[in-house]
Amino acid sequence: MDPKITISLDNKKKKINGNKNMKSENRNRTKRCCLVSFEELPEYMKDNEFILNYYRANWPLKDAFFSLFRWHNETLNVWTHLIGFALFVGLMVGNLMDVPQVADIFGIFTSPFPSSAVGNISHNSKDFFSGATNFNLKQSASPGMAVASPEPSATRWPFFVFLCGSMFCLLSSSTCHLFACHSHNLNILLLRMDYVGIAVMIITSFFPPIFYIFQCTPVWQLVYLTGISVMGVFTIVTLLTPAFSTGKFRAFRAMLFVAMGLFGLVPAVHAVVVNWNEAKRNVTLAYESVMALSYLTGTAFYVTRIPERWKPGFFDLAGHSHQIFHVFVILGALAHYGAALVFLEFRGEVGCDRNK
Numbered sequence: 226m227d228p229k230i231t232i233s234l235d236n237k238k239k240k241i242n243g244n245k246n247m248k249s250e251n252r253n254r255t256k257r258c259c260l261v262s263f264e265e266l267p268e269y270m271k272d273n274e275f276i277l278n279y280y281r282a283n284w285p286l287k288d289a290f291f292s293l294f295r296w297h298n299e300t301l302n303v304w305t306h307l308i309g310f311a312l313f314v315g316l317m318v319g320n321l322m323d324v325p326q327v328a329d330i331f332g333i334f335t336s337p338f339p340s341s342a343v344g345n346i347s348h349n350s351k352d353f354f355s356g357a358t359n360f361n362l363k364q365s366a367s368p369g370m371a372v373a374s375p376e377p378s379a380t381r382w383p384f385f386v387f388l389c390g391s392m393f394c395l396l397s398s399s400t401c402h403l404f405a406c407h408s409h410n411l412n413i414l415l416l417r418m419d420y421v422g423i424a425v426m427i428i429t430s431f432f433p434p435i436f437y438i439f440q441c442t443p444v445w446q447l448v449y450l451t452g453i454s455v456m457g458v459f460t461i462v463t464l465l466t467p468a469f470s471t472g473k474f475r476a477f478r479a480m481l482f483v484a485m486g487l488f489g490l491v492p493a494v495h496a497v498v499v500n501w502n503e504a505k506r507n508v509t510l511a512y513e514s515v516m517a518l519s520y521l522t523g524t525a526f527y528v529t530r531i532p533e534r535w536k537p538g539f540f541d542l543a544g545h546s547h548q549i550f551h552v553f554v555i556l557g558a559l560a561h562y563g564a565a566l567v568f569l570e571f572r573g574e575v576g577c578d579r580n581k
């Protein structure tokens with residue numbers, strides 16, 4: 226073919242394509258603030274075929290931000306974790322400022338359990354964690370309230386590491402759900418940040434129990450904390466690989482998180498064996514069981530996409546699996562917070578004298 230004809234044909238094609246792009250751009254612009262159906266979504270946003278309507282697609286950042294106050298199928302996903310974030314900010318402030326009424330949100334529930342600093346020190350505890358208390362608890366008149374007021378000398382950083390990890394996870398999740406509708410590139414970036422947030426929350430959750438339980442055996446403290454950190458870094462690197470962000474790998478991602486959680490069984494069994502006669506064994510086990518159950522139930526909803534698969538379109542705005550998953554994540558984190566308080570209190574009563 227004559228090269229001139231080829232060039233003019235190419236130009237014509239480009240013109241036609243250009244017109245097509247302009248038309249679709251105009252169409253997008255008119256639909257900017259309208260909610261669209263699953264079929265109308267760009268390919269990168271097609272994740273859950275059981276949610277049929279109320280999608281935002283290719284929205285400008287400003288509109289996406291203000292959609293915080295509009296009904297669409299992500300509204301409750303954003304708000305559940307935003308409220309969770311606010312709750313953890315409150316707990317953080319309550320702990321930093323030593324406001325026991327705020328910090329010990331489980332005071333009402335824990336009072337029937339042996340969690341009072343005054344009357345429930347285990348008779349056997351000093352055999353297991355020999356030595357004097359290395360930081361003292363202010364004795365509080367009401368049961369359960371002594372938990373949040375150890376002397377400033379108490380080692381509280383592992384507790385705050387967990388609080389910060391949870392806050393990071395909940396905030397990155399909310400941000401992801403709010404802005405992922407903006408563009409393909411931002412969608413990929415935010416989804417990865419969301420997964421990293423979950424991994425960070427799991428890793429940091431290990432810090433209070435491992436630090437306080439194995440405080441008198443630093444070798445195990447180091448082994449377990451290094452183990453979970455290495456596993457966490459591996460998970461984060463894997464999750465940052467673009468291919469794993471797609472819907473196809475939903476179960477694989479869930480499996481990675483569950484594997485990280487299951488790693489916790491090793492130090493947990495170790496801790497239970499070592500502290501079998503501890504008075505606080507039951508209360509911490511109860512909290513951690515609630516946590517494990519919450520996370521597992523939440524993950525089951527996340528993977529199976531129940532209930533929307535039973536009635537596609539019915540749960541678009543409220544009640545779909547991801548919202549249920551979010552609620553269980555917060556419940557799990559709160560249960561773990563309760564356990565972390567007991568561990569902190571435990572170390573307040575039963576220290577270990579490293580000089581002995």
Ligand SMILES: [Zn+2]
Pocket residue numbers: 302398402547551
């Ligand atoms: Zn989410």
